[in-house]
Structures are given as structure tokens and as C-alpha cells.
Amino acid sequence: MSSQAVLEFARGPFFYFALLFMLFGLAYRLFNVISLGWNKDRVVPMGSKSKGVVITFLKAFLIWPFIPWVKDTFNRNPLIYIGGGLFHLSLFVVIILGTPHMLVWKSLIGLGWPTLPLPVVDWMSAVGIIAMVILLINRRIHPVLKLISGPAEFVAWLFVFLPMITGYMMTHHIGGSYEALYARHMISVDVLMIWIPLSRISHFVFYFFSRAIHGQEFGKRGVAV
Amino acid sequence: MPEETIQQSLASQGVSRRDFLKLSGVLAAAMGLQLPPLEKSGLPAALGVPEQISPTEQTILNALETKQRLPVIWLEFQDCTGCTEAVTRSVSPSLTNLVLNTLTIEYHETLAAAAGFQVEQAKQDAMKKYAGQYILVVEGSIPTDLDGSYCVIGGRSAVEQLKEAAAGAAAIIAVGNCAAYGGLPKAKPNPTGAKGVWEIITDKAVVNISGCPAIPEATTGVIAHFAIFGTLPKLDKLNRPLTFYGKTVHDRCLRRPFYEAGKFALSFDDEGAREGHCLYKLGCKGPTTYSACATIKWDQGLSFPVQSGHPCLGCTEPNFWDGGGFYEGQSAPLDRPTITAVGAAVGVGAALGIGTALVNQSKKKAHKGES
Incomplete structure (x- = not known):
């Protein structure tokens, strides 16, 4: 099977299946959790629930990332905080503001937007890759992390790492012909999309719901967090 | 007159020795053969190397002087003649001239003056006369559905004609994406069951000069390579000459x-x-x-x-x-x-999610009721 044929499969039917499987799986898990229902609230709220939700999101995205040192989560684990932060920023820059990725979004949702120059995206992807490696080493040597890390954590790490490293190799033409590199990148992306609903990588959907629920709890109790 | 050498044939057409030397250089360049750098000649670069022949050129020169002319049979199937058009309007006039006139194209539907049974007969004669020596060039894809009846020339299908011509060919060159990989006729839903030459002729090496149209220098360069060295150039995985497709x-x-x-x-x-x-x-x-x-x-x-x-x-x-x-x-x-497929996937996922949650809830209630 030629690289071209593998590439066509990875960009064609495999991508199609992976995307639908991911959407199906995420919908299943999300509605499954939401439908569990929660206990009746008999207490009179001390503040606005929706205000709490808005505040918690604003703080999470616009305040804490810029003054992280005021938080315990940063002071106790600066490496994880910085590494994790840079990794997520890198993901955002590469997946949303990288030209080839924007064209994928455009073909899927019919909407395009301006992108960053290749060197900027390239450096950010390198930052993401380095952050992932450092976080893996930390996970392997940190006494507490070592105890709570099982195969699932390492499999998830690998499935996220592969699209990043293959994408980087593809941009720099390392390790084969362009279509072979492209095929590897697409296969790793397809595998990741299938793995997302089966693992905790689905947090990128759950995060917003759990944050909203916490926010309304804070709002209800009148706590400014 | 295939007994004549290529050089003799050119000379009879009035090509001077000087032009003949130039042609060897053009050929070397067209085939991507390496010429030694100027400085190796020992002369200052500014002086150049007038009248000096490199070893590569010498090889070509010797071949042209000793090798006999090479017959070419050019078949057209499901094509648009674009590749022929490209070759006849090629960049290097001397190279095209060499391939089209000197290498004796024995059969070419577009370029032949004759038509009908006469030209069919000419092809049969050429295939017999030069059996095992001619280069077969194919342009256009080959339909295989309905016993190949989508493309019939002189009452015989393209598949049949290709197999017949390929049997006696010394080398086979598929020109253009259609002949190489099926091209436009093979596009979904491929109504004629179109195939490339190498999917049908599997017992001989097929050089694919893909492109729409194929770059004429690649076509003539490969033909010239075979004429001079008697071998095919180095190919990639898709059987394309690396010189042009590397x-x-x-x-x-x-x-x-x-x-x-x-x-x-x-x-x-x-x-x-x-x-x-x-x-x-x-x-x-x-x-x-x-x-x-x-x-x-x-x-x-x-x-x-x-x-x-x-x-x-x-x-x-x-x-x-x-x-x-x-x-x-x-x-x-x-x-x-x-949108429908996405809606269905999300809808079914959500329904299943809610469904299992409700089943679990009712189980939990029943369990509580028991206790």
C-alpha cells in the first residue's frame, strides 16, 4: 500500500469515522452525566447563580493565567502549572491559528479566519512538545504523581503526543516523503479523535460544564471566587 | 531505415557535427545526467570550456553514432491527445525533433497521415518487423468494464490492443495521468472501469510519465534514455523517473x-x-x-x-x-x-446517554425501595 493510498484513507473514510465516533461518544458521555440529575436545592440562594458562572469563567481565562502566583495551585506545583499552561496555549495556537488547521475548520464548518505566520506556530508547537516531555518526566519521577498514574495516563499522553510530533516532523520534512509524514499525522489524529470520548481527554468538553456548575454554586452561596 | 544509426540519420537531414554535439549536451541535461563541474576542466570558470566534451556527453555521442534508430509505437485510448499536443510543442525543439523524426514513430493515430485499415495494417506490420525492439508509448486510460467495449479501435478493444502491443515491446511508457493511473476517466464513479497501463501489464516494467498533460521533456527524455543506454531510468515507487519526479x-x-x-x-x-x-x-x-x-x-x-x-x-x-x-x-x-450524519451521531449518542442514565436511576430507586 503506497503512502498516497494510506493518506487518502486517513483523510477520507478513517477521518469520517473518527469524527462521527468522537461526536457520538462525547454526546453519549455528556448527556449520560447530565441526566444523572442532582439533588433538589431547598436553600434560598444568597447571590445570583448566573453571575457566579460568568465571574468564574472570566477569572479562569482573563485573570488567573496572568497572575498565577497568587494561587496555591501555582505555588505548590509551578512546573505543572507552567508546563500545562504552555501546553494548552500551544494547542490553541496550533489547532486554531495554524494555517493548515484553519483550513480543516473552514472545510468542516464553512468559516475561516486570519492565521499566524508559520514560524510563530512552529515555535509554539515546539513549546507544546517540550512541555509534554517535561510533564511526562515529572509524572514518572514525582512521588505522588507516580502513585496515581496508571496505563490510562500514559496511553492518553501518547495519543496526544503523536499528532503533535508527527505534525512537527511534517512541517520540517523529517523522516520520509511529505505524503508519508502527512499520512502518519492524519492517522495519529484519527486515533486521537477515537480515543477522546473513551478517555479523560474529553475534559475539553466537560471542563466547561463542571466550571459552570462550580460557578453557580459559588454564585448561589455569594462567594466571590 | 532502421539500419541507419541515429547520427547518420541526423546527418542526412543536414544536422552539422557542431549541432550534433550540442544535441548530445541537450540530451544529457534532459535526462538529468550529471555534467562535471566547470572547474574540474582545469580552466578558469570565466573562460568556459569551449569545444570540450564531457565524459557524459561522450557516452551519448558514442551511442548516437553507433545505435540504430528506435521504432516507437504510440497508442491512444481514453485520452484527450493533450500529451501528444504537449510533446509536439515541447521546449527543446531539437529534442522533439530527435524523438519524433529520428526515432521513427511507426504508429501514432494523431500524427499519422493514413487512416482506417491502412494505418491499422501499418501498425501490425511495424509490430511484426520490430518485435522485441520497439518502444510502446500509451496515452489514455484503458476501460475494462463490459469487456473493454467502452473504447474500441478498428473493431478491437483497448485492452486487447494494449496486451498485443505490450507483448512485443522492449519498453513501455505510459504518458499522462490517464495512461499512468487512470486519470480523469477513473474519477469516481469510474463508469468505464478505467485503469492505468501498469494495472493491466504486470509482467513488464511500465514507466509512468504522469501529469495532465505529461511534461514533454520527461516523455522525450525517457525515450532518449532508452534509445541511448538501452535501459530505463531509475524510477520511484509509482514507477515515475526520479529525474523528473524526485x-x-x-x-x-x-x-x-x-x-x-x-x-x-x-x-x-x-x-x-x-x-x-x-x-x-x-x-x-x-x-x-x-x-x-x-x-x-x-x-x-x-x-x-x-x-x-x-x-x-x-x-x-x-x-x-x-x-x-x-x-x-x-x-x-x-x-x-x-449535517444529517453529525446530527444522527450526536442524537443517537445523547439518546443512549440519557437512556442508560434513566435506567441506572430507576435501578437505584428500585434498589433503595428494596432496602
């Missing part, structure tokens, strides 16, 4: 610096397009398209599609008609789910 269009593109700098044309008439920025966002397939298009170019090196402002369509690659929209980003997926 690098991608993207690798050699004059707009490449704009790609690196992230400067793109977003439409065919915006500022970026006028400034000559990269056409990647307009669907250029250059990064995965192997071809010498960007270096040899067309019309005597005047230009090539990307230079003229049009994204590369990827015409040297198999299945390029089905390789995504021509004006859609190359990274775009080939198969996209419709």
Missing part, C-alpha cells in the same frame, strides 16, 4: 518563501494574489505533488501553473481528481460528514 512542486516553488513567511493569497484577485503570495489557502496541492513542473516549466521555460497564479492541482499523483476540491485547502479532509 522533488515536489512545493520544494521548488518560487512562491515557497511566502509559504514560510505565512503570506497567502486568500482569493484570486486580492492584494496577496497581486503580490505573488503563496496559493496554499486557495487549494494548492504542491506539497504532495511530485513533478519537475516548477523547474522545467512550460513553453520554453516561460511559466507553470503556480507561477501564473493558479494553485497546483496535483496532476502527477494517482487519483488526483478525487483528492479533494481543487480550490480547497490541502489539509481539508476528503470525506466530510453531512
Whole structure:
């Protein structure tokens, strides 16, 4: 099977299946959790629930990332905080503001937007890759992390790492012909999309719901967090 | 007169010794053979090496002087004659002349003066006379459905004609994407069951000069290579000569610096397009398209599609008609789910999720009731 044929499969039917499987799986898990229902609230709220939700999101995205040192989560684990932060920023820059990725979004949702120059995206992807490696080493040597890390954590790490490293190799033409590199990148992306609903990588959907629920709890109790 | 050597034939047409030497140089360049660098001659670069013949040129010279003329049989099936048109308007007039006139094209439907039974007879005679010696050039794909009845010439199907001609060929060259990989006729849903030559002729090496049309210098260069060395040039995995298909269009593109700098044309008439920025966002397939298009170019090196402002369509690659929209980003997926498919996936997922949650709840209640 030629690289071209593998590439066509990875960009064609495999991508199609992976995307639908991911959407199906995420919908299943999300509605499954939401439908569990929660206990009746008999207490009179001390503040606005929706205000709490808005505040918690604003703080999470616009305040804490810029003054992280005021938080315990940063002071106790600066490496994880910085590494994790840079990794997520890198993901955002590469997946949303990288030209080839924007064209994928455009073909899927019919909407395009301006992108960053290749060197900027390239450096950010390198930052993401380095952050992932450092976080893996930390996970392997940190006494507490070592105890709570099982195969699932390492499999998830690998499935996220592969699209990043293959994408980087593809941009720099390392390790084969362009279509072979492209095929590897697409296969790793397809595998990741299938793995997302089966693992905790689905947090990128759950995060917003759990944050909203916490926010309304804070709002209800009148706590400014 | 196949007994005549190539050099003798050229001489009888009035080609001087000097022009003959020049032709050898052109041939060496066309075949991608390496000429020794100037400094090796021991002369200052500024002086050049007048009248000095490199070893490579000498090899070609010797071959042309001793080898007999090479008969070529050129078959056309499901094609548009574009590759023939390209060859007859090739960049190097001397090279085209060599291939078209000197190498004796014994049979070519477009170029033949005769027609009908006469030309069919001429082909049969040529195949008999030069059995095991001729080069078979195929242009156009071969339909295989309905016993090949989609393309019938002189009452016989293309498959039959190809197999017959291939049996006595010394070398087979598939010119153009159609002959190489099926091309346009093979595009989904491939109503005629079109195939490339190498899918049908499996017992002999088939050189694929893909492209739409094939770059004429690649076609004539390969024919010349066989005429001179008696062997086929080095091929890649898709049987394309590496000399012409070793690098991608993207690798050699004059707009490449704009790609690196992230400067793109977003439409065919915006500022970026006028400034000559990269056409990647307009669907250029250059990064995965192997071809010498960007270096040899067309019309005597005047230009090539990307230079003229049009994204590369990827015409040297198999299945390029089905390789995504021509004006859609190359990274775009080939198969996209419709809104209905997405809705169904999300809907079924949500229904299953809610369903299992409700079942679990009722189980929990029942369990509580028991206790």
C-alpha cells in the first residue's frame, strides 16, 4: 500500500469515522452525566447563580493565567502549572491559528479566519512538545504523581503526543516523503479523535460544564471566587 | 531505415557535427545526467570550456553514432491527445525533433497521415518487423468494464490492443495521468472501469510519465534514455523517473518563501494574489505533488501553473481528481460528514446517554425501595 493510498484513507473514510465516533461518544458521555440529575436545592440562594458562572469563567481565562502566583495551585506545583499552561496555549495556537488547521475548520464548518505566520506556530508547537516531555518526566519521577498514574495516563499522553510530533516532523520534512509524514499525522489524529470520548481527554468538553456548575454554586452561596 | 544509426540519420537531414554535439549536451541535461563541474576542466570558470566534451556527453555521442534508430509505437485510448499536443510543442525543439523524426514513430493515430485499415495494417506490420525492439508509448486510460467495449479501435478493444502491443515491446511508457493511473476517466464513479497501463501489464516494467498533460521533456527524455543506454531510468515507487519526479512542486516553488513567511493569497484577485503570495489557502496541492513542473516549466521555460497564479492541482499523483476540491485547502479532509450524519451521531449518542442514565436511576430507586 503506497503512502498516497494510506493518506487518502486517513483523510477520507478513517477521518469520517473518527469524527462521527468522537461526536457520538462525547454526546453519549455528556448527556449520560447530565441526566444523572442532582439533588433538589431547598436553600434560598444568597447571590445570583448566573453571575457566579460568568465571574468564574472570566477569572479562569482573563485573570488567573496572568497572575498565577497568587494561587496555591501555582505555588505548590509551578512546573505543572507552567508546563500545562504552555501546553494548552500551544494547542490553541496550533489547532486554531495554524494555517493548515484553519483550513480543516473552514472545510468542516464553512468559516475561516486570519492565521499566524508559520514560524510563530512552529515555535509554539515546539513549546507544546517540550512541555509534554517535561510533564511526562515529572509524572514518572514525582512521588505522588507516580502513585496515581496508571496505563490510562500514559496511553492518553501518547495519543496526544503523536499528532503533535508527527505534525512537527511534517512541517520540517523529517523522516520520509511529505505524503508519508502527512499520512502518519492524519492517522495519529484519527486515533486521537477515537480515543477522546473513551478517555479523560474529553475534559475539553466537560471542563466547561463542571466550571459552570462550580460557578453557580459559588454564585448561589455569594462567594466571590 | 532502421539500419541507419541515429547520427547518420541526423546527418542526412543536414544536422552539422557542431549541432550534433550540442544535441548530445541537450540530451544529457534532459535526462538529468550529471555534467562535471566547470572547474574540474582545469580552466578558469570565466573562460568556459569551449569545444570540450564531457565524459557524459561522450557516452551519448558514442551511442548516437553507433545505435540504430528506435521504432516507437504510440497508442491512444481514453485520452484527450493533450500529451501528444504537449510533446509536439515541447521546449527543446531539437529534442522533439530527435524523438519524433529520428526515432521513427511507426504508429501514432494523431500524427499519422493514413487512416482506417491502412494505418491499422501499418501498425501490425511495424509490430511484426520490430518485435522485441520497439518502444510502446500509451496515452489514455484503458476501460475494462463490459469487456473493454467502452473504447474500441478498428473493431478491437483497448485492452486487447494494449496486451498485443505490450507483448512485443522492449519498453513501455505510459504518458499522462490517464495512461499512468487512470486519470480523469477513473474519477469516481469510474463508469468505464478505467485503469492505468501498469494495472493491466504486470509482467513488464511500465514507466509512468504522469501529469495532465505529461511534461514533454520527461516523455522525450525517457525515450532518449532508452534509445541511448538501452535501459530505463531509475524510477520511484509509482514507477515515475526520479529525474523528473524526485522533488515536489512545493520544494521548488518560487512562491515557497511566502509559504514560510505565512503570506497567502486568500482569493484570486486580492492584494496577496497581486503580490505573488503563496496559493496554499486557495487549494494548492504542491506539497504532495511530485513533478519537475516548477523547474522545467512550460513553453520554453516561460511559466507553470503556480507561477501564473493558479494553485497546483496535483496532476502527477494517482487519483488526483478525487483528492479533494481543487480550490480547497490541502489539509481539508476528503470525506466530510453531512449535517444529517453529525446530527444522527450526536442524537443517537445523547439518546443512549440519557437512556442508560434513566435506567441506572430507576435501578437505584428500585434498589433503595428494596432496602
